[in-house]
Amino acid sequence: MKINLNAFTLSALFLALPLTVNAAQDELVEQGKYLAKLGDCTACHTIDEGQANGGGLPFTTPFGIVYSTNISSDEEFGIGHYSLEDFTDAMRGGVAPKGNLYPAMPYTSYHLLMDQDIEALYRYFLSTKPVKQKNRDNDLMFPTNIRFGLKAWNLVNHDSKVFEADADKSEKWNRGSYIVNGLGHCGECHTPRDVMFAMDQSRHFEGELIGGAEASDITPKELNRQGWTKQDLDDVLRKGYSRKGTVFAGMYPVVFHSFSHLTEDDMSAVTSYLLDNDAEVTAKSDTFNGHDKSDPGYKLYSGYCAGCHGINGEGKPNVSPALIANATIDKVVPINTLSVMLNGVEEQRYSHTHGFYAMPSYRDTLNVKQLTELTNYIRKVWTKQSSDLTESQVQGWVDKIEDSIADAAH
Amino acid sequence: MSTIALSINNKAIGPIETSDDIMMIEFLHEHLNMTGTKFGCGVGVCHACTVIVDNEDGSSESVRTCINGVSRFNGKKIRTIEGHAKENEFGEIIKLSPVQETFIENFSFQCGWCTSGFVNETTVLVERLKLMPIRVSEIETVIEKALGDHVCRCTGYVKYYKAVKELILSTEGLTRS
Ligand code: FES
Ligand code: FES
Numbered sequence: 001m002k003i004n005l006n007a008f009t010l011s012a013l014f015l016a017l018p019l020t021v022n023a024a025q026d027e028l029v030e031q032g033k034y035l036a037k038l039g040d041c042t043a044c045h046t047i048d049e050g051q052a053n054g055g056g057l058p059f060t061t062p063f064g065i066v067y068s069t070n071i072s073s074d075e076e077f078g079i080g081h082y083s084l085e086d087f088t089d090a091m092r093g094g095v096a097p098k099g100n101l102y103p104a105m106p107y108t109s110y111h112l113l114m115d116q117d118i119e120a121l122y123r124y125f126l127s128t129k130p131v132k133q134k135n136r137d138n139d140l141m142f143p144t145n146i147r148f149g150l151k152a153w154n155l156v157n158h159d160s161k162v163f164e165a166d167a168d169k170s171e172k173w174n175r176g177s178y179i180v181n182g183l184g185h186c187g188e189c190h191t192p193r194d195v196m197f198a199m200d201q202s203r204h205f206e207g208e209l210i211g212g213a214e215a216s217d218i219t220p221k222e223l224n225r226q227g228w229t230k231q232d233l234d235d236v237l238r239k240g241y242s243r244k245g246t247v248f249a250g251m252y253p254v255v256f257h258s259f260s261h262l263t264e265d266d267m268s269a270v271t272s273y274l275l276d277n278d279a280e281v282t283a284k285s286d287t288f289n290g291h292d293k294s295d296p297g298y299k300l301y302s303g304y305c306a307g308c309h310g311i312n313g314e315g316k317p318n319v320s321p322a323l324i325a326n327a328t329i330d331k332v333v334p335i336n337t338l339s340v341m342l343n344g345v346e347e348q349r350y351s352h353t354h355g356f357y358a359m360p361s362y363r364d365t366l367n368v369k370q371l372t373e374l375t376n377y378i379r380k381v382w383t384k385q386s387s388d389l390t391e392s393q394v395q396g397w398v399d400k401i402e403d404s405i406a407d408a409a410h
Numbered sequence: 411m412s413t414i415a416l417s418i419n420n421k422a423i424g425p426i427e428t429s430d431d432i433m434m435i436e437f438l439h440e441h442l443n444m445t446g447t448k449f450g451c452g453v454g455v456c457h458a459c460t461v462i463v464d465n466e467d468g469s470s471e472s473v474r475t476c477i478n479g480v481s482r483f484n485g486k487k488i489r490t491i492e493g494h495a496k497e498n499e500f501g502e503i504i505k506l507s508p509v510q511e512t513f514i515e516n517f518s519f520q521c522g523w524c525t526s527g528f529v530n531e532t533t534v535l536v537e538r539l540k541l542m543p544i545r546v547s548e549i550e551t552v553i554e555k556a557l558g559d560h561v562c563r564c565t566g567y568v569k570y571y572k573a574v575k576e577l578i579l580s581t582e583g584l585t586r587s
Contacts, residue, residue, distance in 0.1 A: 293412075293430060299430070299484075300481075302430050302479040302480075302481050303479040303480070303481035303482030303483075303484075304478065304479070304482055306431055306479055307433050307454070307476065307477030307478055307479060308453065308477050311431040316453060319453045320453075357453060357454060360454075
């Protein structure tokens, strides 16, 4: 009897073992799938209407075009032949089996990832559908086309340290920091770059102009000054729109593909980190200073903007955001206000019932004098910012915006 | 309140007192009784409310009146659907514009709600092509680009596009080899 029992237990054990291993593997793949969303991998590694993770999306840099690579499980063209070690090296150090990666792949942020998360991502990518698609050659100018130089770049600019928690902060804050700085790689756009085009960590998250729009200053100091609550941030990151306005330009795909998929706990960690506060923050009262109909800016506002944004800046649900409490116009430097006037905003769809219509570009309609009057007027009515910007200041910002578009189109 | 003066269909309008914060379509309908310009979505999407603005440099552009305030049009020269056909001294219509003719010949519209927008947009397109003729091979893309945002709730697109294509091909100077 005893022997029998043992034999039974043993066979049950043998039966259960592979099942447990499989379940653990599945769980790891699931976790990796979530992490891949967090890292927004698919967005950069998939061309429009292309197969997921097949690569080929062009990235225009000041040095030329870099194409994202095939990261599907295909053994020939993708990363199917990578060992876990190869994958880790690529994620942390930007070194793939075939050579150094360009820092357009944000290993300069991903190095923070912990081992178990890297493994989860690895397992997930190996479980994805193989895509038979060859990688495209980059189109870069000399000397940036020599991959060898990247070794030197990494030596000077890349620190491959794994995330270290800040003992003075809460667990939630640290989780937020891990997400935002690691897989979320927010710093890649929101941190100004230095002369070597590396993130200038002394100005962490202070904002940077890219492709004609500014990835905003998202330091706790600025977000708190603008009166963001945790709920506002949750709304804008999850749905793309909030009491504080909508996302636009490069941030729309980030919300669509990545942040809208965050779990509640992770989102709460992110907002705690961004506001540097674990508790909910009370909303400040909105600024609306009333209209001054004798101001030339009023005619411009009522002629060009009020139809969609409302005469009192109240906005229209599912059409256009409100200007009251809008963070884009409440900035010391009005680059993004000018950017939307010049470039317009593309239509944004989040679901069948939520979205915003496109805003037209006024590049050829408004001259610098009008842009100046309108910007001053909007600031005067809906913010506490100065409203005495001069035409030459505005011209300077317009030039910067146009230069940054030209840079991105090189 | 503010004072507005502009030219509509080559007639001087105003100076006329109006509230500053109304949209142009309301000004046309309520102040001038010009109801040919149709109001659809009211949020700039359907393009039914499109009118023509004539720029000083001789070019023309289409502008939506539901999302553009009356102040934007102060001092401007505009054309609406009421200004296309030729009238005699008694105000009777004696001749339609070529764009109107071609839409009628092709039975392009049904209920007519979108028609004034289509007529104005097509007129702007034809005037642009007079200045910058296109290759015949580009016709379809050009039409699509110009008219693609106009919504016809009776789904008359095929007939509209066919009519515009015919008009472009049969009007001298709009295409080049
Ligand atoms: S009514 Fe103006 S665009 Fe629809
Ligand atoms: S004819 Fe009816 S909407 Fe176009």
